[in-house]
Each structure stands twice: as C-alpha cells, then as structure tokens.
Amino acid sequence: MNYLRLILFIATVCAIDISNKHLKPYDLDKIVGLHEVTTELETPPSITKSVWYLNIYDSQDKDGKDKMDVENCPEDSQICGITEVLLNGKDPVVSEVVAFSRNLKPSIEANDNNVTVQLTGAYWGKQSISADIVFECSKDGDYDKELLELVGWNRQQLELRIKSKAACTSDNKGKKDDKHKDKDNDKDGKHDPDSDGSWGWFTWFFILGVIGFAAYIIGTAWLNVSSRGSSNEAFSEFFDAVVEVLSRIPGFLKELAGKIFGGSNRGGYSAV
Structure with missing residues (x-):
C-alpha cells in the first residue's frame, strides 16, 4: 500500500508522549526533549521576538521530563510561545x-510521509x-534536535x-518474533495452521x-434378526438397538461441536 491514511482519536493525558502505542512505529524517541524556534520582527523602535517551545517526552523513561521548565511558561504546557518586546537599554x-496544556486530548493523523498531532480545546x-x-x-541527515520550524x-x-x-x-519496530506469535496465544489474532490441522x-x-x-451395533442387531427369523422379539431387539444409536447422536454432535469450535474461539486484538 503506497498511501496509508489513519485518523486515530486517543484518550490520553499527554499530548506528545512517544510511548503512546500509536506513535510506536516511528522513531520519535530519537528526538525526545525540549525543542524551540525563534523568530524576530523589526517593529521600530523595538524588536519583537517570539520563541515557541515544544516538549516531547517518553512517560516510560523514569528520567523523562513532562514539565515545561521555561520561564513564563506554565509547567503543564506541552507547547508554549513567549513574545517579548526588546528596546535598546531596557529589559x-x-x-x-x-x-497548550499537556492535558489536552490529541488526535493523530498518520500517512506514509508524516505524522500530525492536532490539539484543540x-x-x-x-x-x-x-x-x-x-x-x-x-531520510537525509542525522537525528538532530534543532529541527523545530514555525510554519x-x-x-x-x-x-x-x-x-x-x-x-x-x-522497519524493525513491531515486527520482532512475528513468526512465533501464532504459537504464543494468538497475539496477532490468527490461528496456527498446524494447530488447526491437528484438530x-x-x-x-x-x-x-x-x-x-x-455400524457395529446396527449390524449385530440385524444379524440377530436374520438368525432368528422375523419374530416379534427379534424385531424388537433390532428396533431397540437403532433407537439406542439414535439417542446417542445428540451427545455426539454436542461433543463434536465442542471439539471443532472450542479450540478456535480465541480472541485477536483490535488495531486501535
């Protein structure tokens, strides 16, 4: 598939937590940390300077920082923008x-070329x-942390x-031990061909x-009838044998259904 597009709505307390399962396929753990981008605009007699901060962290990392440690920014910010007016000789x-608080619940849109995290509210x-x-x-260049751009x-x-x-x-994430998953409680939701074959x-x-x-019961009864002639007693024995076999059919069908469907009634996993 050349173009895969997914929109996933995630109930989470952290806007950009790369431990989120929907971000696992990407290498965002390589750029964990605080990113910033600065713009300046001449507004004579002053200069207006804006700095945007973006905090990306991993909640599974015990040393990870989920708080915005930037002056004038709320601690619970995931994104923060500070605008200052600069005048010569003055502070x-x-x-x-x-x-943007980290408590906002994001939506994630992903395709083959990018991932977009959208924050509203x-x-x-x-x-x-x-x-x-x-x-x-x-795919060019190294994992550089100074990559944030203000669009x-x-x-x-x-x-x-x-x-x-x-x-x-x-290419490596999420694919380890795939060939063993069917033999490990059907983690991929599919059944083992060997297992189904044995059943x-x-x-x-x-x-x-x-x-x-x-066939043995009915055949034996029939032979008894044939050897005794067509007496009522012989016919009664044959009839009783047939009834006995028929009475066992429901139990047989129930046990057969249990053998066939009992082993295959295993749950898979949901993609989201």
Whole structure:
C-alpha cells in the first residue's frame, strides 16, 4: 500500500508522549526533549521576538521530563510561545504568552510521509486556539534536535513542523518474533495452521469411530434378526438397538461441536 491514511482519536493525558502505542512505529524517541524556534520582527523602535517551545517526552523513561521548565511558561504546557518586546537599554517586556496544556486530548493523523498531532480545546484569553504539530519524514541527515520550524501562527491556529528521520517508520519496530506469535496465544489474532490441522485429524478420527460403532451395533442387531427369523422379539431387539444409536447422536454432535469450535474461539486484538 503506497498511501496509508489513519485518523486515530486517543484518550490520553499527554499530548506528545512517544510511548503512546500509536506513535510506536516511528522513531520519535530519537528526538525526545525540549525543542524551540525563534523568530524576530523589526517593529521600530523595538524588536519583537517570539520563541515557541515544544516538549516531547517518553512517560516510560523514569528520567523523562513532562514539565515545561521555561520561564513564563506554565509547567503543564506541552507547547508554549513567549513574545517579548526588546528596546535598546531596557529589559525585555513579555507581551504575550500562549500555552497548550499537556492535558489536552490529541488526535493523530498518520500517512506514509508524516505524522500530525492536532490539539484543540485550548484558550488564549477568550479566544479558542488549536495547534498542528507535523512530524515530517526525512531520510537525509542525522537525528538532530534543532529541527523545530514555525510554519504559521495567526492567533487562532498554530502550526509547527519537525522534519527528521525520527518521523519515518522503523522497519524493525513491531515486527520482532512475528513468526512465533501464532504459537504464543494468538497475539496477532490468527490461528496456527498446524494447530488447526491437528484438530481436523482428531475430528475425522472421532467421526469415523462413531460411525464404525453405530455400524457395529446396527449390524449385530440385524444379524440377530436374520438368525432368528422375523419374530416379534427379534424385531424388537433390532428396533431397540437403532433407537439406542439414535439417542446417542445428540451427545455426539454436542461433543463434536465442542471439539471443532472450542479450540478456535480465541480472541485477536483490535488495531486501535
């Protein structure tokens, strides 16, 4: 499949936690940490400087930092933007602070070339704001942490981008021991051909055994009838033998169904 597109809505307390199972196929663990991007705009007689911070962390790493350790940014921020006004000979004046809490529940959109994490439900004052963080696959270069780019910010919608190898799917992740999964409690939701085959042979032997037993009972009764002639007593014995065989058929069918369906009624896993 040349183009795979998935939209996954994830109930999680952390916006960009790379331990999330939906981010596991990617190498985002290579760029864990605090990223920042700076822009400056001349606004004579001042300069307006904006710095955006993005915190990517792994909740399974005991040394991982889920708090935003940046002055003027709320600690629970996953994304934070600080705007300062710079004047010659004076201390910088913070004019804007925009923050996206790590408690926001994200949606993730993934395809062959990138992963987009979308955050909604944040507010800047009374203004509702949202953010898209695009992790774009780039197979060139090393895993460099200084990769954050500001694509756009219009005071309602923020778009950040990281172009890195880390956004490429790992060929090795999620594929280890696949050939053994069927023999390990059907972790991939499929049955072992060998196992199904063994149940098939057993079932056929069981069926043939019951048929042989029924044939023996009926045949023996028939021989008794033939040797005694057509007396009422002989016919009664034959009739009783047939009834006995028929009475055992429901139990046989129940046991057969248990053998056939009991071993195959195993649950697989859900992709999401």
